[in-house]
Amino acid sequence: MLALVDVNNFYASAEAVFDLSLRGKAIVILSNNDGCCIALSRQAKELGITRFSPYFKIKDICDKYGVVVKSSNYALYGDLSNKLMQVIGGFAQRQHVYSIDEAYLDMSDCMKLYPNLYEHGHQLRRTVWKQTRLPVCVGYAPTLTLSKVANHAAKKVQGFNGVAVLRNPEEWEPILAKMETSDIWGVGARLSKRLAEMQIHTALQLSKMDPKLAKRMFSIELERTVRELRGEPVKMWDSVRADKQQIFSTRSNGERITDPDSLHQALAMHASTVASKARKQDSLACHLIAFAASSPFDENPVCFRYSHQLIVPTNDTRLIVAAVTQGLPQLFHPGVRYHRSGVGLVELTPAKHAQYSLFDTDKSNPDLMKCMDMINARYGTGTLSIAAQGRDQKWAMRRDFLSKQFTTKWSDIPQIHCK
Numbered sequence: 001m002l003a004l005v006d007v008n009n010f011y012a013s014a015e016a017v018f019d020l021s022l023r024g025k026a027i028v029i030l031s032n033n034d035g036c037c038i039a040l041s042r043q044a045k046e047l048g049i050t051r052f053s054p055y056f057k058i059k060d061i062c063d064k065y066g067v068v069v070k071s072s073n074y075a076l077y078g079d080l081s082n083k084l085m086q087v088i089g090g091f092a093q094r095q096h097v098y099s100i101d102e103a104y105l106d107m108s109d110c111m112k113l114y115p116n117l118y119e120h121g122h123q124l125r126r127t128v129w130k131q132t133r134l135p136v137c138v139g140y141a142p143t144l145t146l147s148k149v150a151n152h153a154a155k156k157v158q159g160f161n162g163v164a165v166l167r168n169p170e171e172w173e174p175i176l177a178k179m180e181t182s183d184i185w186g187v188g189a190r191l192s193k194r195l196a197e198m199q200i201h202t203a204l205q206l207s208k209m210d211p212k213l214a215k216r217m218f219s220i221e222l223e224r225t226v227r228e229l230r231g232e233p234v235k236m237w238d239s240v241r242a243d244k245q246q247i248f249s250t251r252s253n254g255e256r257i258t259d260p261d262s263l264h265q266a267l268a269m270h271a272s273t274v275a276s277k278a279r280k281q282d283s284l285a286c287h288l289i290a291f292a293a294s295s296p297f298d299e300n301p302v303c304f305r306y307s308h309q310l311i312v313p314t315n316d317t318r319l320i321v322a323a324v325t326q327g328l329p330q331l332f333h334p335g336v337r338y339h340r341s342g343v344g345l346v347e348l349t350p351a352k353h354a355q356y357s358l359f360d361t362d363k364s365n366p367d368l369m370k371c372m373d374m375i376n377a378r379y380g381t382g383t384l385s386i387a388a389q390g391r392d393q394k395w396a397m398r399r400d401f402l403s404k405q406f407t408t409k410w411s412d413i414p415q416i417h418c419k
Helices: 010-018 042-046 055-065 074-091 117-132 144-156 169-177 189-196 203-207 211-217 220-229 260-280 317-326 366-379
Strands: 002-007 027-030 037-040 068-071 094-099 102-106 136-141 163-165 247-257 283-293 303-314 338-350
Touching: 002 117, 002 144, 010 027, 010 037, 010 074, 027 042, 027 055, 074 094, 074 102, 074 117, 117 136, 117 163, 136 144, 144 163, 144 169, 144 220, 169 203, 203 220, 211 220, 247 260, 247 283, 260 283, 260 317, 260 338, 260 366, 283 317, 303 317, 317 338
Parallel strands: 027 068, 136 163
Antiparallel strands: 002 102, 002 136, 027 037, 094 102, 247 338, 283 303, 283 338
């Protein structure tokens, strides 16, 4: 049996961990530059607010009903996620962290210790709440896909109360009958439309599909999904999260950029971000893409692009920033008010399988990059950075509703006053 532990409305719940006045209230979390809603609490959903709604469209609703609006506080979310995963990991010998708020547990070695999975799930929920004040739901099932279904039931189906155990078809088929195909992990909206043309509308109907037909008409991934919905474990943790083949960092600027130095700083920041992500998955980049653009709503919108072939594959921040700097003359044009910029690494290859040139020298410094990553991991992202990123970034993203960084910034640590 596998267990999927997932936090309810993670970003909104994280905001209420230290600010007790937010508990039970409608909360909306905004994206970079406070552009649109990317997360919301249950109470906000009940008001009709939906994800990815532009903030200017929901502002009147927020003001009318007293909805609490917050900018994305990634430092807080990341630190709470680390604590959460440490607590969850104590309930099984094998754990796989799938995302910032989701983790799988392999219960195969724990069944003698925890024969009652309902009791295990509720104990896990109580412990997580006691130590992190984050509400979680737990779903148990024999496959990764069905554990997602079980977690869905634990959250949204009445009677489960946060813990769902699906051991056999008699227990999971009634849940599948109430789920649309688009609710199934790995089945997107486009694929759901194609399945609907075959009169396959529910997850239960999808589970009854011939796996060979699913592979022939769609893909081997859908065949695996069908088999998993039948209780056949064919997906493994290693295949669940494959290394990315492309890594991009893009963002709207908090203020329009009109000078080359500021654009250089923004591009250097993006280059540092993608280089760090490439190192995290132990990949090297063979090609780099950078762009800078005005707003698509400007009278004459423009977008400039720069492409650079990295002769020696690398994930060294210094070399990637240097490559981006070479393209600055192609990206900056006087008179353009830049609204958005970004850098991408493509043609990624595993570091252990990299093909190097016979005559070109690799100038990467893995030890230096490892030291840099360790410092930033311990003291916070951006503690150590390339000088090209600058320090006074007037163009940096706007976060007018940012809450305190309670666990990662000395000045924001909560104070307790005893009388």
